[in-house]
Amino acid sequence: MNSRSRGNLPSTDLQEILTHTRTLLAEVSSARILICGGSGFIGTWLTSALLEANAEFKLNLEIVLITRNIENAKKSLMPLSSDPIEFLNGDLSSQEDPFRNLRGNFSHIIHAATPTVLSNNKHDQEMSYRSTVLGSSRLVDFASKMVTPPILLHTSSGAVYGNQPIELENIPEGWENENLMVGITSYGLAKLEAEKVLAQANFSGVLIATNPRLFTFFGPKLPLDAKYAIGNFMADGLKGSEILIKGHPNTRRSYMYPTDLIEWLIKCLINPSLNPIHIGSDEGIYMKDLASQLAQKFGGKTVGEGDSTIAKSNYVPNNMQTKIMLGVNQRVTLEDGVTRWINWLRQ
Numbered sequence: 142m143n144s145r146s147r148g149n150l151p152s153t154d155l156q157e158i159l160t161h162t163r164t165l166l167a168e169v170s171s172a173r174i175l176i177c178g179g180s181g182f183i184g185t186w187l188t189s190a191l192l193e194a195n196a197e198f199k200l201n202l203e204i205v206l207i208t209r210n211i212e213n214a215k216k217s218l219m220p221l222s223s224d225p226i227e228f229l230n231g232d233l234s235s236q237e238d239p240f241r242n243l244r245g246n247f248s249h250i251i252h253a254a255t256p257t258v259l260s261n262n263k264h265d266q267e268m269s270y271r272s273t274v275l276g277s278s279r280l281v282d283f284a285s286k287m288v289t290p291p292i293l294l295h296t297s298s299g300a301v302y303g304n305q306p307i308e309l310e311n312i313p314e315g316w317e318n319e320n321l322m323v324g325i326t327s328y329g330l331a332k333l334e335a336e337k338v339l340a341q342a343n344f345s346g347v348l349i350a351t352n353p354r355l356f357t358f359f360g361p362k363l364p365l366d367a368k369y370a371i372g373n374f375m376a377d378g379l380k381g382s383e384i385l386i387k388g389h390p391n392t393r394r395s396y397m398y399p400t401d402l403i404e405w406l407i408k409c410l411i412n413p414s415l416n417p418i419h420i421g422s423d424e425g426i427y428m429k430d431l432a433s434q435l436a437q438k439f440g441g442k443t444v445g446e447g448d449s450t451i452a453k454s455n456y457v458p459n460n461m462q463t464k465i466m467l468g469v470n471q472r473v474t475l476e477d478g479v480t481r482w483i484n485w486l487r488q
Contacts, residue, residue, distance in 0.1 A: 148189030148218050150361055151485055155193045157400045161472075162407045166194045169411060171201045175247045175291075177233060177276065178254030179206040180214035182362050183296060183355070186399045187251065187406060192224045205247075207231040207239055207254075233276030234269075240283045247287060249410060250348070252280055252339075253296040255331065273331040277338040284348040294410045295339055297352040299421065299458055300329030310425065311459035315417035340415055351413035353406065356421025356458050359396045360478055361485045371396060374432055378439035379486060386447030388454075390429035395422035395457040398478035401471050408467045418463050422471055425457035438479055 146152035159166070179188040188206065195202040204226040208214040211228045220226050231239025233254050255273040277295065284291050304324030305312050318324070325333070336352040343350035363369060365376035370388070377384045397420070405420045426434075428447060436442040464470060473481075 145485075145488070146189070147192050147220060147224070148185045148362070150186065150189055151481065154361070154400050154481070155190055157472075158190045158403050158407075159194050159197060161404050162190075162194070163198065165408060165411045166198060166200060169200060169202065169249065172248045173203045173205070173246065174249045174251065175205050175207070175243075176251045176253070177207045177231075177280070178252070178272075178296075180208055180217040181253065182358070182364070183402070183406075184251075184253050185217050185362055186403050187253070188218055188226070190403050190407070192218075192220060192226060195225060196221075196223070201225075203227075205229060205243070207233075232272075233279060234271035238279065240279065243283070246289070247284075247291050248289070250280055250284065250291050250293040251296075251410070252276060252293065252335070255296075255328070270327055270331045274334045274338065277335040281338060281342040281347055284342065287348075290346060290348045292349045292351070292410060292413050293339060293342075294406070294413065295335055295350065295352050296406075297336055297354045298329060298332045299354050299356045299419070299456065300326055301333040301336065301354060303329060305455045305457070307453065307455050309455065311423055311457050312419070313459045314419050314462045343415060349413050350415060351409050351418070352415065353409045353418040353420050354458075355402075356419065357394050357396055357456065358399060358402055358421070359475075360399045360482050362399075363482075370394065370428055371431065371435075374435045375482065375486070378435050378442060378483075381439070381442070383443045383445055384432040384436045384439075385445040386428050386432050388428065388447060389449055389451045390427065390432075390447035391449075392428045392453045393425045393455045393457060394428070394431070395425045396475055396478070397422040397471060398473035398481070401469075401473055404472075405463075405467055405469050408469060412467070414466065416462075416466060418466065419458040419460040420463070421458045421460065422475075423458060423460050424471075424475070425455075426475065434476070435479065438483060 303321045339350040365372045
């Protein structure tokens with residue numbers, strides 16, 4: 142049985158990340174890292190991996206985490222008393238500057254403060270937009286006060302491309318969508334605007350920016366009751382229910398396990414670039430096939446047919462140039478990752 146570690150994550154998964162990033166992580170020895178959005182799905186994995194690396198490799202890191210809810214962040218991250226992490230209350234979308242009481246220099250900044258699960262509520266969408274775009278502007282102002290320009294990693298999204306045409310199997314890095322403003326969501330628009338803000342600051346010498354575009358992921362800590370099809374399928378399977386496809390059965394997605402996600406992000410953080418970077422699997426799968434795979438994992442549960450009247454969609458990246466640039470490959474298959482996730486959920 143796999144034991145759990147920081148963030149209530151599988152300890153073997155965190156060790157796997159450290160195994161493949163050990164040499165690179167030595168380059169952030171004695172770094173002071175500011176993390177905005179460190180207690181969500183991606184933030185928990187990344188922050189936990191950094192704390193695990195600090196303890197194992199004696200990196201002498203210092204992490205400051207800005208959060209809207211310190212109590213919830215501590216519950217999510219479950220840091221040890223010896224971990225060098227400080228929690229500060231702050232909201233990138235508020236009128237009050239969240240960095241007003243923050244002193245000293247930071248070598249690295251991580252901007253992951255936008256919720257990946259979006260509400261249909263207009264107020265929530267506005268707050269999400271402000272967290273992303275206003276947050277980026279505030280981080281630029283904050284970075285301008287540093288003695289040395291910090292590296293700033295912004296977890297952007299494949300949503301910046303708008304609707305991927307059905308006939309385009311994989312979105313090329315840097316693809317230009319001629320119909321972008323027709324198909325882009327408010328979330329995608331916010332990420333695109335934030336990218337521009339940070340790129341300009343990079344060219345001005347205020348900071349060193351990187352905007353990796355993240356796609357779709359699965360594994361421990363991913364919500365089972367949100368707008369993630371794979372999470373919903375997993376919830377159905379755990380309950381012994383029919384695996385229900387809510388959308389079009391031929392909608393196509395791809396999935397990357399968090400150990401690969403975090404390895405790739407760490408490489409972006411240490412070797413930043415403004416070249417288009419895609420973090421996500423390039424192996425697409427139809428929802429009907431994904432549901433069938435999970436049904437077999439849960440002992441042959443039945444699969445709902447889905448709704449063919451709903452428009453099908455495609456959201457799968459090409460990552461060939463990214464793999465070359467970062468020197469990475471996807472190590473965990475969908476089947477292996479699902480098995481790990483089920484084992485974690487059943488503990």
